[in-house]
Amino acid sequence: MTEEIDTPGVPDGTVLVIFGASGDLSRRKLMPALYHLSREGLLPPCLKIIGLGRRIQETEEFRLKMKHRVIQYCSHKMEDRFWGPISNSLFSMKADYSQDSTFVLLKQIIEETERQWGKKANKLFYFATSPSHFELLAEKIAEFGMNEETKETWSRIIVEKPFGLDLKSADRLNALLNKYYDEEQIFRIDHFLGKEAVQNILIFRMSNILFQPLWNREYIDHIQITIAETVGVEGRVDFFEQTGAIRDMIQSHALQILAFLTMEHPSSLDPEEIRDEKVRLFRAIRRIKSEDVPKISVRGQYSEGVVNFELVPGYLEEPGVSKDSKVETYAALKLFIDNFRWRGVPIYIRTGKRMAARKTEIFIQLKQVKDEAMPMLLQKQKPIPNTIRMEIQPRAGIEIQMGWKPPGLLTEVEPTSLTIGGKAMLKEPKAYERLLLDAMRGDSTLFIRYDEIREMWKIVDPIIKTWERENKELKENNIPLPKYPAGTQGPKVAKEFIQKDHRKWTIIEN
Numbered sequence: 001m002t003e004e005i006d007t008p009g010v011p012d013g014t015v016l017v018i019f020g021a022s023g024d025l026s027r028r029k030l031m032p033a034l035y036h037l038s039r040e041g042l043l044p045p046c047l048k049i050i051g052l053g054r055r056i057q058e059t060e061e062f063r064l065k066m067k068h069r070v071i072q073y074c075s076h077k078m079e080d081r082f083w084g085p086i087s088n089s090l091f092s093m094k095a096d097y098s099q100d101s102t103f104v105l106l107k108q109i110i111e112e113t114e115r116q117w118g119k120k121a122n123k124l125f126y127f128a129t130s131p132s133h134f135e136l137l138a139e140k141i142a143e144f145g146m147n148e149e150t151k152e153t154w155s156r157i158i159v160e161k162p163f164g165l166d167l168k169s170a171d172r173l174n175a176l177l178n179k180y181y182d183e184e185q186i187f188r189i190d191h192f193l194g195k196e197a198v199q200n201i202l203i204f205r206m207s208n209i210l211f212q213p214l215w216n217r218e219y220i221d222h223i224q225i226t227i228a229e230t231v232g233v234e235g236r237v238d239f240f241e242q243t244g245a246i247r248d249m250i251q252s253h254a255l256q257i258l259a260f261l262t263m264e265h266p267s268s269l270d271p272e273e274i275r276d277e278k279v280r281l282f283r284a285i286r287r288i289k290s291e292d293v294p295k296i297s298v299r300g301q302y303s304e305g306v307v308n309f310e311l312v313p314g315y316l317e318e319p320g321v322s323k324d325s326k327v328e329t330y331a332a333l334k335l336f337i338d339n340f341r342w343r344g345v346p347i348y349i350r351t352g353k354r355m356a357a358r359k360t361e362i363f364i365q366l367k368q369v370k371d372e373a374m375p376m377l378l379q380k381q382k383p384i385p386n387t388i389r390m391e392i393q394p395r396a397g398i399e400i401q402m403g404w405k406p407p408g409l410l411t412e413v414e415p416t417s418l419t420i421g422g423k424a425m426l427k428e429p430k431a432y433e434r435l436l437l438d439a440m441r442g443d444s445t446l447f448i449r450y451d452e453i454r455e456m457w458k459i460v461d462p463i464i465k466t467w468e469r470e471n472k473e474l475k476e477n478n479i480p481l482p483k484y485p486a487g488t489q490g491p492k493v494a495k496e497f498i499q500k501d502h503r504k505w506t507i508i509e510n
């Protein structure tokens with residue numbers, strides 16, 4: 001959990017196979033991450049990157065396109081001495097995953113590479129496709145013997161989230177993976193775990209005596225977790241129509257943040273200990289009955305609006321989305337953790353695409369100082385609750401609001417704040433850079449164990465199932481989901497949802 005990548009030792013002779021290489025994840029995250037690794041001298045000298053996709057371009061064109069994406073998404077300037085080694089090792093391959101010929105050819109390319117290198121290759125298969133392909137890919141890699149390891153070389157798979165589409169399919173996928181791969185070969189990724197500011201949540205709350213004693217229901221009124229994005233579906237309609245916001249952003253990203261924020265103290269920072277505590281926490285989250293779903297959740301869909309001074313279409317107008325789609329682009333939930341530390345403290349989670357600003361943050365509102373503890377004069381004043389705002393992105397930082405007497409003759413309390421960090425983070429895809437490197441080095445610390453995934457599905461499954469049932473009715477009766485104009489704070493129903501509890505959402509702004 002350090003700022004710097006501190007242990008080199010990237011194994012030489014590695015073939016990285018990216019399934020879904022022409023997709024958004026590969027363009028926006030993986031290629032920039034590889035470029036950064038190259039800048040830092042952390043790529044293996046013998047490296048081959050094979051990008052597979054249904055509509056992928058020929059190698060030369062693909063290289064050029066990826067170079068443009070790196071220019072677009074990286075904060076560092078493009079330098080050929082760093083891009084060159086990637087470009088030269090990058091190959092594209094048109095692929096239909098249902099055809100054996102795809103895997104025959106892939107295997108041949110890997111074997112040919114091994115011949116050129118004069119040694120066996122390590123193989124890292126990245127599943128950057130939509131989740132519906134994962135089982136097939138895992139099976140085919142194994143069927144063609146590419147899951148085999150030797151004494152000197154390894155074969156690993158990185159499985160993107162969502163891992164399955166619900167508990168049942170996740171169990172099936174996991175059973176299938178276990179059939180062909182040892183646990184050490186499987187890297188279940190949630191890239192939020194690679195973000196420094198997410199790793200810092202645990203350190204911040206556990207290493208400061210200022211906060212440690214407050215971290216419970218005695219002092220905390222409620223918690224809000226917000227993951228707001230300005231991007232829309234970015235050409236990923238097929239993926240998003242399968243997932244919606246709840247599977248895409250809440251089932252893993254938001255719940256992992258919640259776990260770091262509320263889990264019990266592990267006895268060490270050993271990854272297994274941390275995972276054990278996370279699992280315990282997930283188990284303590286109150287199970288949601290289907291009849292309670294309308295009380296603890298709302299959803300919505302963006303309509304046309306202005307984001308970053310640009311007019312953008314509504315979700316239903318995005319190319320490829322059916323006019324009666326009920327897939328939510330916004331979701332908000334209220335959860336409770338039924339353990340001694342948290343019983344009774346509501347935890348509000350919300351996420352949305354095409355919101356007013358890109359912001360991932362945790363907001364903790366502490367309880368008011370009791371009246372009797374305040375001098376009479378101050379009791380009449382509007383109370384100022386202490387709040388802690390932990391911004392994960394775009395600027396990693398913490399802001400603590402306190403009351404104080406401003407200079408002057410009057411005795412009154414005004415809010416003031418203490419800010420830590422908040423330094424503008426560069427547009428660096430730090431998380432993927434770190435995680436790709438870790439996977440190549442065989443370090444699974446920042447990856448997710450399957451029992452965590454199971455527990456996370458158990459939390460959201462009842463909501464998903466209820467929404468699916470409701471969506472059928474909405475479709476039959478031609479009723480749209482609640483709308484919010486792109487570039488705003490979300491649907492009105494979400495505002496009303498939290499207002500019912502006499503609370504309000506924090507403002508999403510830059």
Ligand code: BG6
Nearest residue numbers: 161191229231248249253393431
């Ligand atoms: C991915 C989701 O896991 O996370 C995307 O599939 C989302 O829909 C992305 O845009 C957000 O990640 P980041 O790191 O850009 O905040």
